[in-house]
Amino acid sequence: MxxxxxxxxxxxxxxxxxxxxxxxxxxxxxLLIRQMSQHAHSEIVGMLPEGNWITRAPSLRRKATxxxxxxxxxxxxxYLYSATETLGIxxxxxxxxxxxxxxxxxxxxxxxxxxxxxxxxxxxxxxxxAIMNQVPLCRASFGPYARAMVRICKEESFHQRQGFEIxxxxxxGSEAQKHMCQDAINRWWWPSVMxxxxxxxxxxxxxxxxxWKIKRFSNDELRQKFIDVCAEQVRVLGMKxxxxxxxxxxxxxxxxxxxxNWTEFREVVNGNGPCNKERLEARKKAHAExxxxxxxxxxxxxxxxxxxxxx
Amino acid sequence: MSxxxxxxxxLADNALILGHRNSEWTGHGxxxxxxxxxxxxxxxxxxxSRNLYQLAAERLNSLSPERKSxxxxxxxxxxxxxxxKNFVLLEQDNGDWAKTILRExxxxxxxxxxxxGLLNRKDPGLAAISEKSIKEIRYHVKWSSEWVCRLGDGTLxxxxxxxxxxxxxxxxxxxxxxxADYEKEAxxxxxxxxxxALYEDWLSMVNTVLANATLPLYPPEKKDAFSLxxxxxxxxxxxxxxxxxxxxxxxxxxxxxx
Numbered sequence: 021m022x023x024x025x026x027x028x029x030x031x032x033x034x035x036x037x038x039x040x041x042x043x044x045x046x047x048x049x050x051l052l053i054r055q056m057s058q059h060a061h062s063e064i065v066g067m068l069p070e071g072n073w074i075t076r077a078p079s080l081r082r083k084a085t086x087x088x089x090x091x092x093x094x095x096x097x098x099y100l101y102s103a104t105e106t107l108g109i110x111x112x113x114x115x116x117x118x119x120x121x122x123x124x125x126x127x128x129x130x131x132x133x134x135x136x137x138x139x140x141x142x143x144x145x146x147x148x149x150a151i152m153n154q155v156p157l158c159r160a161s162f163g164p165y166a167r168a169m170v171r172i173c174k175e176e177s178f179h180q181r182q183g184f185e186i187x188x189x190x191x192x193g194s195e196a197q198k199h200m201c202q203d204a205i206n207r208w209w210w211p212s213v214m215x216x217x218x219x220x221x222x223x224x225x226x227x228x229x230x231x232w233k234i235k236r237f238s239n240d241e242l243r244q245k246f247i248d249v250c251a252e253q254v255r256v257l258g259m260k261x262x263x264x265x266x267x268x269x270x271x272x273x274x275x276x277x278x279x280x281n282w283t284e285f286r287e288v289v290n291g292n293g294p295c296n297k298e299r300l301e302a303r304k305k306a307h308a309e310x311x312x313x314x315x316x317x318x319x320x321x322x323x324x325x326x327x328x329x330x331x
Numbered sequence: 332m333s334x335x336x337x338x339x340x341x342l343a344d345n346a347l348i349l350g351h352r353n354s355e356w357t358g359h360g361x362x363x364x365x366x367x368x369x370x371x372x373x374x375x376x377x378x379x380s381r382n383l384y385q386l387a388a389e390r391l392n393s394l395s396p397e398r399k400s401x402x403x404x405x406x407x408x409x410x411x412x413x414x415x416k417n418f419v420l421l422e423q424d425n426g427d428w429a430k431t432i433l434r435e436x437x438x439x440x441x442x443x444x445x446x447x448g449l450l451n452r453k454d455p456g457l458a459a460i461s462e463k464s465i466k467e468i469r470y471h472v473k474w475s476s477e478w479v480c481r482l483g484d485g486t487l488x489x490x491x492x493x494x495x496x497x498x499x500x501x502x503x504x505x506x507x508x509x510x511a512d513y514e515k516e517a518x519x520x521x522x523x524x525x526x527x528a529l530y531e532d533w534l535s536m537v538n539t540v541l542a543n544a545t546l547p548l549y550p551p552e553k554k555d556a557f558s559l560x561x562x563x564x565x566x567x568x569x570x571x572x573x574x575x576x577x578x579x580x581x582x583x584x585x586x587x588x589x
Contacts, residue, residue: 067358074354075573078580078589079404080347080381083354084374090357091370098363136580136589186589194587302359310361312492313428316485317362323484
């Protein structure tokens with residue numbers, strides 16, 4: 021072990037944060053770039069399914085909150101891209117990797133938002149699952165990531181409450197609204213459960229990530245925690261989770277749950293979900309159509325710098 | 332409906348329709364920071380429209396206490412195109428970033444002058460909303476003016492796109508300064524503002540920026556030619572589609588809470 025590596029390992033063991041200028045193993049850097057950029061892309065792609073309902077939000081209050089929420093996601097993407105830049109990769113490079121398909125984003129955003137209730141279900145389930153994943157990341161060993169997560173988690177928990185409140189309103193509304201609510205839960209439940217990633221024995225990055233204290237809990241541990249929480253919360257809504265096998269296990273002190281469709285998960289991750297192509301196309305289109313705007317801004321800034329240097 | 336109530340709804344419709352149009356960019360902006368900025372402006376405008384609709388609803392409810400009381404959402408979601416009183420300028424499609432920026436630039440300058448004028452009119456409710464909104468609009472003016480300069484004086488392409496935007500939007504400007512009957516009446520009773528009085532200041536403000544941006548100035552001679560008048564409910568075809576989309580849930584599931 022080289023001396024730098026010893027210092028690094030020692031810091032990890034003592035829970036001292038690793039900062040951008042510190043020495044770090046190449047694989048640690050690579051793992052973080054992969055995870056953080058994937059996280060940033062998820063925030064940005066995640067703006068699309070929710071943005072889909074901004075112009076159709078059913079009241080002015082809902083419209084305003086939804087815009088604010090989607091705008092928060094953009095903000096999260098921004099801090100995460102900036103935090104990723106501290107590892108020596110530019111935002112442009114990271115975004116190119118998204119557009120070329122080299123980098124992934126959370127598969128959940130490859131599902132369509134069909135009704136207004138989907139906006140509630142995304143808040144409750146998708147943001148709920150994200151929080152479960154992200155709260156432990158506030159203690160991740162890499163400083164910039166951990167600090168970004170603190171801020172992100174505060175906003176996410178606000179989003180989750182808003183989402184739950186949308187569903188609660190629907191659950192107390194007309195028959196059509198109740199139906200809309202249950203239907204959205206049916207469609208978003210299993211994809212949300214899959215958000216924790218493959219089971220531990222099939223998760224290639226889990227072990228290294230735990231060892232370096234980027235992750236603190238395994239995929240399966242977090243998934244179980246999420247299921248336990250949702251199984252209780254869904255009662256408040258008077259709705260059902262679409263899993264016949266779900267029941268409280270007194271011995272384990274957890275809810276048992278049914279089989280997860282890992283074939284669907286792999287298909288969606290590999291680009292064959294219902295909206296993969298649309299989502300990526302929408303991002304590429306925004307980027308391509310914005311090229312002339314970015315060029316103009318750069319040209320103008322260049323002219324201004326030039327004229328101020330000549331004064 | 333009294334001229335002043337109609338006037339408040341006109342102001343609210345302006346804010347809502349432009350807020351709605353700007354929000355169509357959310358998630359699709361050319362630069363992440365600017366996506367956030369324009370979404371923020373959309374949010375300000377929708378916030379302003381809510382305050383104004385609430386003020387209008389309060390007035391309407393107090394004038395007809397026997398009728399079922401109406402809400403901000405009734406006003407936004409249950410009126411059809413010909414009852415909407417926003418400027419035709421604001422309902423135009425977003426086009427490219429140049430067109431969206433130019434519209435925000437023209438309108439925010441107008442709104443700044445209009446709300447300043449409303450500060451010392453007789454209605455304290457409207458004055459309070461104006462005061463609050465001015466703080467937001469100052470930023471809209473600054474942000475859009477900076478972009479007009481960047482695009483006008485940026486690259487050949489951005490300059491050409493700004494010229495297209497001027498061509499597309501200039502025809503909708505005269506409406507801003509021609510008072511509707513309800514506007515005149517409400518202005519005469521000291522509650523509203525006659526917009527024709529704002530024209531000279533507006534022209535000098537926008538032309539200062541357009542000149543810096545190396546773009547053609549807005550032509551000072553007023554055109555009295557025939558044009559649509561959104562503030563009188565005479566709109567372009569765009570508004571119907573905006574409302575069809577915006578009002579869909581309220582229309583498909585009437586009487587529900589959301």
